[in-house]
Amino acid sequence: MKAPSTHTAKTATGIPALLKTAFINALVALVLFSLMVGIRTEAGASGQLTYWTRFGDLASLVAAVFGGSIVIELLRQWIGPIGAEKLVPPAVRSGMSFLGRFVAPALLIFTLLVPVIFYNQRYILDLAILVLTYVMLGWGLNVVVGLAGLLDLGYVAFYAVGAYSYGLLATNFGWSFWICLPLAGILAAFWGVLLGFPVLRLRGDYLAIVTLAFGEIIRLVIINWQDLTGGPNGVSGIPRPSFFGIPLDNSDDGLAAKLGIEYSPTHRIIFLFYLILALALLTNWATIRLRRLPIGRAWEALREDEVACRALGINTTTTKLTAFATGAMFGGFAGAFFATRQGFISPESFTFQESALVLAIVVLGGMGSQLGVALAALAMIGGFELFRSLEGYRMLVFGMAMVLIMIWRPRGLIGHRAPTVYLTKAQAISSDLVKEGHG
């Protein structure tokens, strides 16, 4: 892409600096790698030192560093802080922001078409369902962490409450999924309020610790309350969801038979896919809607300044509790879905690692940004699968990726905040101004 001639002056001042940075990086790489890679030493047959040179590898490494630092520097300036000198031509940037507006709709249309495109690829469908589950969990936690600014390290507790609510109600009373789904949400919200009460006075690290403990308490109760939950053995034989009463199976009453089409096990997977997609979109719709209502604005105001909220007559107690309850409710929905999809649940599925993963998705995506959370969930869960072949290095790669992203985009992939109401023009608010909340 060639920059328009009017911008050459601006670009010219940047290019020497860019090359200089790349050259310095390459020099550092040369010094480092010349001994590490350039010269290889080994003990010979009779114990003497043998060595040989690998200047070809060294040269390619240094070249990679040189090229890489140019690319990284360009990327950094492209997506970096506002006001920094831009090397990327404005035409490209405006094109990107134009495309940026269509990312969300395009992603949605693609998601809707996933079962059509990958009809026969069970693996991809399963992965898509998993990603969507985490998208939903991320959006649910986003209400608590991203909007209200309350750091919740025990979100998996509500996921567990939802899953066990459905699992136990369905196996013990034979209630249908569609009755249990709202119940699971309500029960999880109830536990959200229960957690909320004792932690209302806590902030920051203290809040994080108590929520972390709450997550563990729920898990330990599930393990130890054997009569009810089956303890470590979990709950098995959880009924599969039905299409509003019509089972999705091979029988004569099944949906396939009623529609007069040939039965395939993929039908159920596709049904699950659209079910979680609908639940996730419901979460998204509710969150976007809530943000524009007084309660949502109060959540964000609470994140910005709690004292000012009180001075304006906002009841911070109920505001915090509603945030906890709303986030927990969506977690409960996702839990019920998880139970019906797996058909089996056990405490092992609800460890702290899940909480951490969902929190990482929210932070990585950009706290408060719906699209950012969805992209982060796709990158994290999809990436985990993509790098499955790397085995033990998977976590290493992920740790590095997270560190790099946090260096470049400390406020997540999508860091700016969109205003909820405007007079003339909605302007994105720079993440530098938006507070993270006190806990």
Added chain:
Amino acid sequence: MSGDKILNVDRLTMRFGGIVAVQDLSFSAARKKITALIGPNGAGKTTVFNCITGFYKPSGGTIRLTHDDGRTVALERLNDFRIAKQAKVARTFQNIRLFPGMTALENLMVAQHNALMRASGFTFLGLVGAPGYRDAEKRAIDLATDWLKRVNLLDRADDAAGNFAYGDQRRLEIARAMCTEPALLCLDEPAAGLNARESAALSELLLSIRDELGTSILLIEHDMSVVMEISDHIVVMDHGVKIAEGTPREVRDDTKVIAAYLGADEEEAAAVMEGGS
């Protein structure tokens, strides 16, 4: 209880452990007037404010707020958000406390939270998009727009509050407090950090709030040009007790006040006064 007083503070005492920040302070603020609370640093002015606005619970004494309709509220018994919500007392802060990541308009919308909450049927009606809520939101935006016009920030309505210049933030905070439609507006050093021109604009704004809207104002201020110009009544505090009160002219000539500000004895101050005049 006299009807022309909106606020009656009686023998207010506030102790922090062994330290007595405010002792037996009694004063009243007249309705639809501007009352100033002044005194040297550490006199206990902000403590009094925090007691009135419910951020502190007084150790002793009473604070009575009498509304226009004769309804009386015991402020010392209400806590934090209820004072703003039920007693209709709004305040600003010495170190500005806006919502920096929200736009000016959003800041003013948050201020109308309680009215909008009722209109949105505590979220449920609003969630389904009930027309009643939409009208209420439109009215809220109109009120906010009106205030943005008054404080001369209308063209920056959609900018983040954190990006505003200091003086603009001060005015926006006053507008936000006024959007709660208070009976009593408490301002903690509204002119701090303002230049002469901004101070003059602030005086004008406060006078218009008093004259056009009939809102009573209680303010703490160090900028004597502002205090002397706009106050109807001044209460002077030092070391937690009231040392003088009266009209700006009376307070200006009070030897105790001058002594407190100079950090000198009364006799010395009197000598200075005589020497000067």
